[in-house]
Amino acid sequence: MTRYAPQLQLGLILAILLLAFWLSADFQQIAAGVAIFLLGMVMLEDGFKALGGSVLEQILARATGTLPRAMGFGVLATAVTQSSSLVSVISISFLSAGLISLQAGMGIIFGANLGTTTGAWLIAGVGLKVDIARYAMPMLAIGAVLMFQRSPTVRGAGQVVLGIGLIFLGIAFIKDGFDAFSARFDLSQLALGGLVGLAVYTLLGAAATVVMQSSHATMLLVITALATGQITYDNALAVAIGANIGTTVTALIGAASANYQGKRLALGHLIFNFATALAALILIVPLRLTVDQISDMLGIRADDFALRLAVFHTLFNLLGLVIMVPLMARLLRFLERRIAAPAPSISKPRFINQTLGDFPAPILTALSNELRHLYENAARLICEGLNLRLEDLTQSKDIAVTIARSNDPIKLDFERRYEDKVKSLHSAILEFTAQKATLALPSDAVMRLQELRDAAGFVVRAVKAIKHMRDNTQRFTTAPHGEITGLYDNLRRDIAQILVEIERLEATAPEARTSLWMEEERAALDHEAREVVQNVERALQTRRISAADATSCLNDSGYAFEAMRALLDAAQLLYRPQDAAEAEIERLLELDKDDQV
Known part of the structure; x- marks a missing residue:
């Protein structure tokens, strides 16, 4: 049965998409926007690999000796590349090769989690307030021209420009789709309050991130839906928490073929995100009050729920750091005991493996x-x-x-x-x-x-x-x-x-x-x-x-x-x-x- 599980999952997703396409033409535009957005993320990641991969490597080699430096690298690299998966891949590669310690790898993951919150700020602060489709078209044209040049550096730059253009275009498609969708349907009627709503929408956020393999895409959808009134603010907070949980699935899939160090990093990532999500769920009420206070101090309007969601996304990821950083030594000892290093083999390769990227x-x-x-x-x-x-x-x-x-x-x-x-x-x-x-x-x-x-x-x-x-x-x-x-x-x-x-x-x-x-x-x-x-x-x-x-x-x-x-x-x-x-x-x-x- 487990052998056919991926095929069954794919078939179910495609069936749901086809049914939704048949029921609503507006949903087709939203789905197309998500697809374009995800394609842009992939293009952006590939472009940074070609353009800045060696730069990231050199920075990583210098900047991960201590936990604060490793966390700083994770925040900065994820904010610049807008791809926590790219940063994670580099980290797993360096960890597998023995170039960084497990502590440094965990520090990068901690920092990358905080760095992903910049995406929510960009979407809520710029993507929904500016007609970014106007900027997408010239970027697509310029990026396409650069991609067909001989120089690897120029091609990498073209992929980055094209990726940003596709991301902008995807956001515009999703925004227009939700605007048209809200004129015919009111999904806010499906809102659930209390603990039930918190649990259900947390699971929906996790499931959406698992399906799309991108917390950025989940946050884009929920912020856009929130801006058009298709989801309540309380339910949107729960989706953001669930998206954090869903990102760990990508790490677990990547660690399936990793060496013991990669498996330790994936397990540590899972523990960190679950601990952060659990703390956010338990403290949801004081967190929301704190978000309101911070938003008022920053001059964010009371009805600008999209920006307030971005504040919440940043706040609860900071909460995770406050909880987990003091426990780092215990976490490392647990990971090393739980996933023991294999006995060195004289006959089998010790260092080369498929996780080196x-x-x-x-x-x-x-x-x-x-x-x-x-x-x-x-x-x-x-x-x-x-x-x-x-x-x-x-x-x-x-x-x-x-x-x-x-x-x-x-x-x-x-x-x-x-x-x-x-x-x-x-x-x-x-x-x-x-x-x-x-x-x-x-x-x-x-x-x-x-x-x-x-x-x-x-x-x-x-x-x-x-x-x-x-x-x-x-x-x-x-x-x-x-x-x-x-x-x-x-x-x-x-x-x-x-x-x-x-x-x-x-x-x-x-x-x-x-x-x-x-x-x-x-x-x-x-x-x-x-x-x-x-x-x-x-x-x-x-x-x-x-x-x-x-x-x-x-x-x-x-x-x-x-x-x-x-x-x-x-x-x-x-x-x-x-x-x-x-x-x-x-x-x-x-x-x-x-x-x-």
């Missing part, structure tokens, strides 16, 4: 972290394939001595470990980069995406090279075989030194990383490769090793140097020196983590 910063950060995960698995497998332990090497004061003492055989199904912990992650990285390469990302982000994909390939190449030399390494290093054991220990030492240096590079601050060591090491590899050949030839000439062992050592030295070059290539791409902007963002992110309370 299409914003460059979280995509590249998550991919970089997943590549480090792949490298960590590969480095351990390389070491164990050479009868070494990565922990022993990183803690060693003399790698040559550690290598000489590492002669106990490590039992290992190399092929199985490769399939489970390297190949599976490499496949996930390739699939992820292929999907994200289809997005309209900035050119520098596309280039970085390709670099990280190539780095993953180099890591896998290094593992495959070690696989070829494992058997002989096991044979000659687990028991003394004279000169040949020393030659293989030298190869193990060279590989181990590169692995240790890469570990040190990982621990180095981003702005302090340099590729100088890698360039010097790469230049030295050719000399060292020739030296190995010369050592093998001298040992063979003096009969210290057999011809068969010499052949094995030469072949394996080729694999060893192939692995070392691949590791250096991977490290150079993964840890390449950042430009000033990238380093500054990462530094600020680290400072924000230290400042979090």
Whole structure:
């Protein structure tokens, strides 16, 4: 039954719409206005993604270290973009990538809830008092021209202008539709008073927001209906409260495929909105009296119920902040207990997932972290394939001595470990980069995406090279075989030194990383490769090793140097020196983590 629930819901909505269209031509105009308004919201959101997505990312990276700053970002970004869903998507992306904390994500959601109230003010204060249809037409024409230009920035600006034009046109359609509708019907006769009216219209507001997936659209309808006398002021207040509840459904739907952090954020959003709505319902009488006092102070007429509704919408969202902000620490602890973090998996991707959206910063950060995960698995497998332990090497004061003492055989199904912990992650990285390469990302982000994909390939190449030399390494290093054991220990030492240096590079601050060591090491590899050949030839000439062992050592030295070059290539791409902007963002992110309370 649940499988067919969405189809049944869609069928019911369409049936109701068709019946309403048949009963009233005026309702057709109202419905068309809502559709145009929603289309404008989508266009506006897409335009800001193309035009201001990277700007929002940079601001978000700098402005969410503390709860007040995160809330301020939520308010400002939602007020500017008029899209709480866009702000929520960016927040979930950053949270999933580990760029912000759960506290910062909740702070943004808190602020976005308050930021949505600016939409009610614009509709009530401007949309219903000015003939905005006059401004819609030129904006539609200009926006359409801009949208067909080649520049992504110009196209984004065109989407924003076109979106605003469609929103204006939708408001005009709805206003005219309600004006004509009110001449034939008086829906205010359906008004319900008392607790029954409060409950029924709260549910209607929530249901309308769920169906339209936009609290802005619900508020537009109720404000317009209120201005034309089609709904009473008391019932309109209840609809506004219900719209706040309905917005949580969008977050829950989006969190269905999110990682545990996204699910925590969606649950926190649900708790915040329900707590706010419950408090508003309980305190509806004192809230209404307070709204009247504030409206009188602001000079809002007693019969201007549309603007008074906007005051109420802002007031009860502020009430939610007053209630929930002091409880933030408890809320975070509850969310972390209720939705526990999964145990880290060595074999499965930890960072890349479908909730990262299409914003460059979280995509590249998550991919970089997943590549480090792949490298960590590969480095351990390389070491164990050479009868070494990565922990022993990183803690060693003399790698040559550690290598000489590492002669106990490590039992290992190399092929199985490769399939489970390297190949599976490499496949996930390739699939992820292929999907994200289809997005309209900035050119520098596309280039970085390709670099990280190539780095993953180099890591896998290094593992495959070690696989070829494992058997002989096991044979000659687990028991003394004279000169040949020393030659293989030298190869193990060279590989181990590169692995240790890469570990040190990982621990180095981003702005302090340099590729100088890698360039010097790469230049030295050719000399060292020739030296190995010369050592093998001298040992063979003096009969210290057999011809068969010499052949094995030469072949394996080729694999060893192939692995070392691949590791250096991977490290150079993964840890390449950042430009000033990238380093500054990462530094600020680290400072924000230290400042979090």
